[in-house]
Amino acid sequence: MPEIHRKLERNSIAFLAAILVVSSIGGFIEIAPLFTIDQTVEKAPDMRLYTPLELAGRDIYIREGCYACHSQMIRTLRDEVERYGPYSLAVESKYDHPMLWGSKRTGPDIARLGGKYSDAWHVAHLINPRAVVPESVMPRYGWLAANALTIDGLSLNLAAQRKVGVPYTDAMVKNATADAYGQAAPDADASTGVKERYGEATNVRDFDGNPGELTEMDALVAYLQILGRQTDIPYKPAAGATQPPTVAEK
Numbered sequence: 552m553p554e555i556h557r558k559l560e561r562n563s564i565a566f567l568a569a570i571l572v573v574s575s576i577g578g579f580i581e582i583a584p585l586f587t588i589d590q591t592v593e594k595a596p597d598m599r600l601y602t603p604l605e606l607a608g609r610d611i612y613i614r615e616g617c618y619a620c621h622s623q624m625i626r627t628l629r630d631e632v633e634r635y636g637p638y639s640l641a642v643e644s645k646y647d648h649p650m651l652w653g654s655k656r657t658g659p660d661i662a663r664l665g666g667k668y669s670d671a672w673h674v675a676h677l678i679n680p681r682a683v684v685p686e687s688v689m690p691r692y693g694w695l696a697a698n699a700l701t702i703d704g705l706s707l708n709l710a711a712q713r714k715v716g717v718p719y720t721d722a723m724v725k726n727a728t729a730d731a732y733g734q735a736a737p738d739a740d741a742s743t744g745v746k747e748r749y750g751e752a753t754n755v756r757d758f759d760g761n762p763g764e765l766t767e768m769d770a771l772v773a774y775l776q777i778l779g780r781q782t783d784i785p786y787k788p789a790a791g792a793t794q795p796p797t798v799a800e801k
């Protein structure tokens with residue numbers, strides 16, 4: 552071996568070629584899983600898009616740094632599945648730009664949070680976590696209930712998401728501001744288009760318990776209530792919903 556190396560070192564072209572071959576091995580190993588991406592990422596034809604209001608809530612979640620304490624990725628380990636529910640599938644992050652899997656759990660994972668609590672619970676918890684969970688160390692976010700939600704730029708927000716592959720239609724982009732308002736105001740005219748564009752399963756209601764105003768609390772709670780609810784695939788036993796697939800099933 553040292554003999555071969557000595558010879559190689561003296562021939563710069565051969566040495567260069569050898570360096571390229573060796574360093575590309577690591578590169579290939581990193582790229583290889585992408586060749587099987589079609590088999591790795593499940594199909595979820597019922598996958599629902601984030602509405603403009605939910606997208607605004609997601610931005611608030613990012614702005615407030617909630618991801619620093621909460622993950623959104625249930626692993627395939629038994630204890631996680633028993634605690635949180637079906638493990639997260641790759642397809643569920645399809646429309647997450649950027650993804651919010653997180654890397655730290657000071658608080659629990661919230662990938663399956665949607666529908667677990669009432670809107671009123673979320674509002675009380677965000678205003679003062681200790682009011683509902685006495686031992687909580689989570690900070691308060693009371694100002695969200697007082698801050699009016701900025702909805703003017705939402706069309707641009709949707710257009711940007713479309714650029715990176717989220718299939719928003721022209722009508723969705725155009726009506727983003729009206730839809731954000733309408734989703735939290737079920738009695739307003741603007742609410743009729745929301746379910747038409749985003750599907751019957753969309754939550755259309757006043758989220759923050761203050762029907763007169765559209766606040767940042769409305770947006771954040773709307774977002775929290777659809778976490779893990781964009782597709783039914785993980786809840787169907789066929790997808791290996793509660794347990795990792797065994798070798799025989801593959």
Ligand code: HEC
Pocket residue numbers: 612615616617618619620621657658659660661664667680684686687688689690692771775
């Ligand atoms: C400093 C860490 C920290 C930050 C930042 C934080 N949380 Fe929490 N969160 C916790 C802890 C700890 C708990 C568990 C106790 C409780 O329920 O309050 C929790 C619980 C929760 C729960 C209840 C989850 C469940 O399944 O019971 C929700 C919902 C939640 N947080 C949302 C948020 C949102 C939204 C934000 C950002 C606005 C946020 N958290 C920011 C620490 C944090």
